[in-house]
Amino acid sequence: MVYLYVITAGALLVSASVNRTKTVTALKLAAKRLLKILPAFITMMVVFSITMTLLPQELVARLIGRESGWWGVATAAGIGSIVFIPGFIAFPLSAALLKQGVPYMVLAAFTTTLMMVGILTYPLERQYFGRTVTLVRNGLSLVIALIVAVVIGLVFGELGW
Amino acid sequence: MTSKGRQCVQLVLALGFGLFLAFSFLVGFQPGRKMGQIFGSTGMTMLGLLPCAFVLIGLFDVWAKRETIEKHLGEGSGIRGYVWSLLLAGMTVGGLYVAIPVSCALASKGARLSVILAYVGFAGVCRIPMVLFEISFMGWTFTIVRLAISIPLVLVTSWLLGMALEQHGYCMEQ
Numbered sequence: 602m603v604y605l606y607v608i609t610a611g612a613l614l615v616s617a618s619v620n621r622t623k624t625v626t627a628l629k630l631a632a633k634r635l636l637k638i639l640p641a642f643i644t645m646m647v648v649f650s651i652t653m654t655l656l657p658q659e660l661v662a663r664l665i666g667r668e669s670g671w672w673g674v675a676t677a678a679g680i681g682s683i684v685f686i687p688g689f690i691a692f693p694l695s696a697a698l699l700k701q702g703v704p705y706m707v708l709a710a711f712t713t714t715l716m717m718v719g720i721l722t723y724p725l726e727r728q729y730f731g732r733t734v735t736l737v738r739n740g741l742s743l744v745i746a747l748i749v750a751v752v753i754g755l756v757f758g759e760l761g762w
Numbered sequence: 763m764t765s766k767g768r769q770c771v772q773l774v775l776a777l778g779f780g781l782f783l784a785f786s787f788l789v790g791f792q793p794g795r796k797m798g799q800i801f802g803s804t805g806m807t808m809l810g811l812l813p814c815a816f817v818l819i820g821l822f823d824v825w826a827k828r829e830t831i832e833k834h835l836g837e838g839s840g841i842r843g844y845v846w847s848l849l850l851a852g853m854t855v856g857g858l859y860v861a862i863p864v865s866c867a868l869a870s871k872g873a874r875l876s877v878i879l880a881y882v883g884f885a886g887v888c889r890i891p892m893v894l895f896e897i898s899f900m901g902w903t904f905t906i907v908r909l910a911i912s913i914p915l916v917l918v919t920s921w922l923l924g925m926a927l928e929q930h931g932y933c934m935e936q
């Protein structure tokens with residue numbers, strides 16, 4: 602987080618010392634694009650905070666626990682596609698779930714869909730890629746996540762050969 | 763719905779949510795307060811990333827020469843295009859909400875569609891800060907298996923999807 606600010610500030614300084622006009626153009630471009638995307642972004646955050654509040658944690662643990670099997674994988678993939686958790690929260694959370702007996706396979710489905718499939722980012726993605734490509738890209742990513750989950754299950758001996 | 767109409771709806775929704783939060787904090791409505799806390803912590807973190815990301819994209823836009831991007835990520839860049847997109851994705855911070863605008867900037871500089879789609883996929887799979895977190899919490903085996911499976915799959919699907927879309931004359935919105 603902090604290093605991103607340092608890098609950005611550094612890049613701006615270097616850019617400004619070489620060519621001030623170009624740097625101002627870059628900043629104007631940045632502001633214009635940021636404003637354009639902001640409403641979609643805020644919508645995403647509103648939906649995220651409502652979902653996270655209404656979903657009880659105990660229910661999550663029961664749905665994806667040790668005995669959940671394929672339903673656990675499907676549920677985890679579903680949750681991972683919908684919710685929106687940054688990596689620095691998602692992985693500690695996964696490690697905590699792992700200790701509680703949630704299988705690696707389920708967590709693989711969860712973290713992979715979390716990073717690759719975005720139902721909440723749909724409005725944002727559609728603005729750039731259009732509806733069809735957004736749907737196809739997310740669908741393919743979901744399939745990839747399920748394949749990853751199966752292989753992880755095999756590697757960790759959670760699935761019989 | 764037009765994009766302007768959609769933005770109006772989103773604005774009204776955001777304002778309504780803001781009012782609801784303010785009301786919840788005033789009367790001590792617990793679920794509302796919790797929503798406010800989640801919105802505050804996660805939302806603000808990501809909101810803090812966005813300006814940086816867009817400033818970097820802006821700088822990329824004014825400095826990156828179209829020819830350079832075209833040469834490395836465009837038509838005829840072959841497998842090297844994918845290697846570049848993998849490296850770029852590794853350095854991406856945030857998530858899809860950053861990767862998608864970046865991919866648009868790449869498109870406007872002449873990167874080819876398959877490479878752009880691969881970049882978005884890779885950004886989900888192997889951002890370096892994320893992978894470091896994953897290794898420390900989930901272990902090496904988990905991380906390596908996940909990367910070994912997902913990278914080739916992203917590569918193949920974006921190659922196929924990109925080709926199919928180009929044949930249909932698809933063009934990204936700029």
